Amino acid sequence: QKEVEQNSGPLSVPEGAIASLNCTYSDRGSQSFFWYRQYSGKSPELIMFIYSNGDKEDGRFTAQLNKASQYVSLLIRDSQPSDSATYLCAVDTGGFKTIFGAGTRLFVKA
Amino acid sequence: GAVVSQHPSWVICKSGTSVKIECRSLDFQATTMFWYRQFPKQSLMLMATSNEGSKATYEQGVEKDKFLINHASLTLSTLTVTSAHPEDSSFYICSARREIGTDTQYFGPGTRLTVL
Numbered sequence: 001q002k003e004v005e006q007n008s009g010p011l012s013v014p015e016g017a018i019a020s021l022n023c024t025y026s027d028r029g030s031q032s033f034f035w036y037r038q039y040s041g042k043s044p045e046l047i048m049f050i051y052s053n054g055d056k057e058d059g060r061f062t063a064q065l066n067k068a069s070q071y072v073s074l075l076i077r078d079s080q081p082s083d084s085a086t087y088l089c090a091v092d093t094g095g096f097k098t099i100f101g102a103g104t105r106l107f108v109k110a
Numbered sequence: 111g112a113v114v115s116q117h118p119s120w121v122i123c124k125s126g127t128s129v130k131i132e133c134r135s136l137d138f139q140a141t142t143m144f145w146y147r148q149f150p151k152q153s154l155m156l157m158a159t160s161n162e163g164s165k166a167t168y169e170q171g172v173e174k175d176k177f178l179i180n181h182a183s184l185t186l187s188t189l190t191v192t193s194a195h196p197e198d199s200s201f202y203i204c205s206a207r208r209e210i211g212t213d214t215q216y217f218g219p220g221t222r223l224t225v226l
């Protein structure tokens with residue numbers, strides 16, 4: 001059973017702080033990794049994808065991938081109340097199937 | 111680019127009726143579309159994978175005769191919930207994968223179904 005694990009949270013950070021969201025996956029052959037943001041009552045929205053080990057930065061967001069440890073994370077710098085949402089980690093294990101984690105709820109306190 | 115639409119955005123129906131939900135990729139061709147269901151405060155549950163021109167592949171536990179999926183073109187997939195019952199009330203979300211070059215899924219805005 002291929003799995004993607006996330007801490008359900010809630011993770012609470014003060015405005016302006018760095019929020020760190022973590023995800024582990026079980027299939028060592030996984031190639032593509034995604035972070036989605038989902039606001040309550042809305043569908044997921046793609047934030048970032050990463051394929052290679054290391055860091056990938058896009059604005060206030062940084063995705064980090066460590067394939068040896070089967071670990072992918074998302075850092076949100078200068079967190080804003082509008083960042084409060086559920087963040088879904090997704091892993092493509094090859095073929096047509098992407099496996100989603102259950103999501104981590106983030107609260108950014110003003 | 112990579113815009114996916116769904117219609118309707120919400121629907122209320124009586125028990126026993128059928129409801130059709132459309133999913134369209136507006137600015138790209140999608141050979142593969144996915145249908146998810148999400149109950150309140152729960153994660154996405156993949157229902158089926160839909161490939162253009164072929165039968166959908168359903169996940170274990172999903173009744174293919176109840177949830178009819180048609181992927182008639184490279185930009186349109188439909189999900190029909192047949193003989194809907196209150197337990198089918200949920201948030202149904204489709205996603206689409208571009209034809210070439212990426213395995214990223216782009217999600218539609220979702221359809222909230224309430225069965226009375």
